[in-house]
Amino acid sequence: MKVQSIKAHLQEPVVTEGAKGAHIRVLIGPDDGASNFYMRHFEVEPGGCTPHHEHEHEHEVLVLKGTGLVKGAEGDRPFKQNDVIFVPGGEKHQFCNTGDESCEFICLIPAPRQSDC
């Protein structure tokens, strides 16, 4: 069992094209023995954004701090602390910090699928 604060995890810049002022920590991943899904922490500076992109896998998000807009298939949706966001696989999306303080959220993704056959 691992018990460790968010801040004990290495924070790195998000270098994906289109990201601005966004930083990531892998909280639970392959190194912890997680085989089904991974937990990441994002911190986005005021005015910053995650990439505007789409992919096959879904996102399960919980907002820990701050306010922003999430751009999705139905337009821009505001979000705030304690909001739960589910982005289905295949939906183009982007998280932008529209507040005056940093915005933090966790975002979980499935682990790469192993074939059973």
Next chain:
Amino acid sequence: MKVQSIKAHLQEPVVTEGAKGAHIRVLIGPDDGASNFYMRHFEVEPGGCTPHHEHEHEHEVLVLKGTGLVKGAEGDRPFKQNDVIFVPGGEKHQFCNTGDESCEFICLIPAPRQSDC
């Protein structure tokens, strides 16, 4: 895409044997179209506990509020707000609130596995 506050989700008591003063909300589950893993929210009253049990699946946990002890294979480990906890599958565990206020955490589990074959 769904954007909804934690409190907008139905809260129900945890009725599993051994649970005391524990309440659960399903934040992201099958009804949202989640197919790989589910996000649940737990609120445990002071002096309360989740069941002391084990199962094949892992837990990925983030503590949102309060303090407590998590009982695991290596004994009792204290936890506090912003702690990340990974409980591997097969490890017996229990979350207990040792503080004076309610303790809240999210806990993610894999979806039941569909056979590919």
